[in-house]
Each structure stands twice: as structure tokens, then as C-alpha cells.
Amino acid sequence: MFIPCVTTQTCSTPNHPPPPPKHTTGRRDATSADPGDRLPPESLSTAGQLAVFASMGLSPTGMVALLGSHTLGGKGFGDPLTFDATYYRTLLQKPWNDPKVEMSSMIGIPTDRVLPDDPVCRPIIERFAQDEAAFFQEFVKAYVYLCTVNHQET
Numbered sequence: 001m002f003i004p005c006v007t008t009q010t011c012s013t014p015n016h017p018p019p020p021p022k023h024t025t026g027r028r029d030a031t032s033a034d035p036g037d038r039l040p041p042e043s044l045s046t047a048g049q050l051a052v053f054a055s056m057g058l059s060p061t062g063m064v065a066l067l068g069s070h071t072l073g074g075k076g077f078g079d080p081l082t083f084d085a086t087y088y089r090t091l092l093q094k095p096w097n098d099p100k101v102e103m104s105s106m107i108g109i110p111t112d113r114v115l116p117d118d119p120v121c122r123p124i125i126e127r128f129a130q131d132e133a134a135f136f137q138e139f140v141k142a143y144v145y146l147c148t149v150n151h152q153e154t
């Protein structure tokens, strides 16, 4: 994202000097991580999650793509440091229901676990589980939107 942005914004033709660089590098409108009222509760239903993300202008596809970032970290969606589509493949397997899986009760958070049972989210999860490139594409769209919505860089 950053490199194409730099390239397109700094290249010039002889008669058109480059505009001053303007790069999207993240928003700076919070002074601390996770301000109290922003993250939905873990107990929220899928309908509730869809409503929260819709209120920010995000479609179900955008929401499901963003939640794929839970593949990072220690909630049992594959390698904690690898950003890939393991989140979706794991959601379809529902390992938290399988006592034979090690630490099954620790896998996912409640908002993740309810997603595969939702008729709107299910087909999106199935698509991303099979097509990692589609996940990456939708994630980029939704993440860039999330970083810029209602935000004026100063």
C-alpha cells in the first residue's frame, strides 16, 4: 500500500512537477490504545456486530474481512505472527466444540465463534477460507476505509 502510494504521488512528468507528498500512514486521533467506548463487547451477537460495523459504513464483507485480523495473536487461529486466511478455515472447523483439540476452550472469542452460524457471514467466511487473495483484497479495502473514515489528517 505504502510503496504504490509513494510511487504514484512522487512521480512527475516534465511539465507537471510532483505534488507535495501525502501518504496514508495511520490516523493519530487517539492518544491511547483501545479507548473505553470503541470496542464492541465480546458477548455481542453477529447481528449486533453487523450493526456496529454498518454504523461505520462497513458492509458484511468488510466486517468479516477486518475480523480476519484475529488470525494474528494468541487465540488459536494459526501462527500468531502470520497474516493469512487461517482464521476462516478455523471458524468453519469450530475446534472449540471438539474436546480432542488441545486447549479448545481457549480458541477464539465469543464474537468470532458465532460468525459461522450467521447466514450472511457464512458464505463470506467460506469464500475467504478458499480464496486467500480475495481475503487480502477485501481486507485492504476495508482497512484503508477504517483508517480514513471521519478522519481529517492535520
Ligand code: HEM
Binding pocket: 039, 040, 041, 042, 049, 066, 067, 069, 070, 072, 073, 074, 075, 109, 111
Ligand atoms: C467485534 C469486534 C471486535 C472485538 C469484540 C474484538 C475483540 C478482541 C479481543 C478481546 C482481543 C484479545 C484476544 C486475546 O488475546 O485474549 C482481540 C485481539 C485482536 N484484535 Fe480484535 N476485536 C474486534 C475487532 C477487531 C478489528 C476490526 C481488528 C482490526 C482490524 C482487530 C484486531 C485485533 C488483533 C490484531 C488482535 C490480536 C492482538 C494481539 O494478540 O497482539 N479486532 N480482539
